[in-house]
Amino acid sequence: MKIIKEEVAFNKNSSIKIFSPRLKHYFYWHYHPEIELVYVEAESGISHVGKNISTFEGSELILIGGNVPHLNFDYRMETTYHQVVVQFKNDFIPNTIAATPEFGSINHLMERAYMGLRFYGNTKTSVGKLLKDIKTENTYLSLIEIMNILQLLSVSSEVETLNTEDTRVKFYLNDKIRMGTIYNYIHEKYDKKPDVNELAERVHLSTPAFCRYFKKQTNLTFTAFVNQYRISQARTMLLHQHKISDTCFAVGFESLSYFNQVFKRITGESPSSFQKKHQKKY
Template identity: 40%
Template sequence: MKAEFEIIQPDEGSSFRILHHKVSAGTFRWSYHYHPEYEIVLVFQGSGRRHVGNHLSYYTNGDLVMIGSDIPHSGFGYGAIGTHEEVVIQFKENFLGDGFIRVQEMSAIKLLFERSKQGISFYGETREELNLRFRKLLELSHFERLIELLGILQFLAKSTEYVLLNASDIRYNFSLKDQERLNKIYKFVEDNFRQEIDIQEVADLSSLTIPAFCNYFKKNVNQTFTEFVNEYRINQACKMLLKGEDITDVCFHCGFNNVSYFGRVFREFKGKSPSQFRRAFIEELNQSVSA
């Protein structure tokens, strides 16, 4: 899978770029790309897919991720459910000059930049706080945005509410063979999730034995293959549920052969039952329409 190089220009009158997207999720085009700019992505709400380096997983109820320079990634709106709204900040390491990152006051932010080489997902109160700050960021002048960006970076640098998405630095110098192999696996799951998946077939597709495949997948994706397949199936189930389809039909259409097991796995990933998920989404949608 070849990542495309993306050219990014700062906003006029600014040293970095801020993007604000609020669109129907189905309009997002999948694009695996990289650029020298660091990137902070905040998805305000909803569910979708994150693909950062070798890590592929799904987020629920919003997301906050920092992506380092030259790390390949795809748009977070791909695979989203309902309306997708996000703010993206893109900036080069030297956006305030070649020496600014080396001054003593930037020591914590310098460590944050180092961690971001693996991709960082933030959660908890950190994400809640930045939900508010990113909303306000859009209303500020260029100078005020600059000051606020420094505050946001320092806030993220001090946070302990994060997980690293990749086991090591995965800037765009990784094995093309690995990317092609993972892309085959993802495509196979996408094409076959409705039926029982034989792990031997996937291992053969990867030119690995079953034990070697299981170790390889866990190392590169930070999930077992079973977890990955179940998460993919549940996210497909969410889309069907929001179209009003019957829960039992959704269960079997998404590759589960037992309604009870489907409900248990759904709750593991979404924190609620299929019926509760659908009801909560409808209530949220009605509130946003009436607001």
């Protein structure tokens, strides 16, 4: 469960790799030198790229730079989902994109990818559809389609930078704590009472040292991270029309008013507004 270097294998006749991984039963905290574009459709999920941790609903579209650690986007998903991943050979960027003036905006996009880029709005909708419909049988046509997608992304203003600093793997290689231990503990305890002292003991740190470590790794306090996880689970329950009060207690909150407060802070809307907005979709 420690950070893993993924060895990406490409077809000898292709500069890109397009596939749909299914790893929901695995904690895959990993990195690779190749730049990666990920599109996932799901009722809700967790995104962890570099230090940025957030939840998403409906879909997520992210461009991840080389050697940026990230968690598989289908981790612990218990509902139906669809995922498309595109990876680019390392020499493709300098030899083809950077060397071609017409690809200037795409090259700039790739240079920014090390911070993690999330796309939203119409960009996410249109690119997601293109990625879902892409045909991989003809490598030439699929490459042309991917280049068109990159051009759309490169000129889009519907983009958010995920990290405020360089989070490439050099930041994590000397880390002796395994993030998998933390995620597994929270998944096991989120609906009960996760105890930071107990978790600190599991990873062989004092509580103050663990809290400093955790904040450095994620830019979140332990409590904030647990609440992110709980709200992700709550979203799924609310999408399936569970009562708000039942959902509140099922994901570990002891106060309905506090649940409403945390839900709105994380999602930007109240649980009732969220459920009403989605009640016709599911």
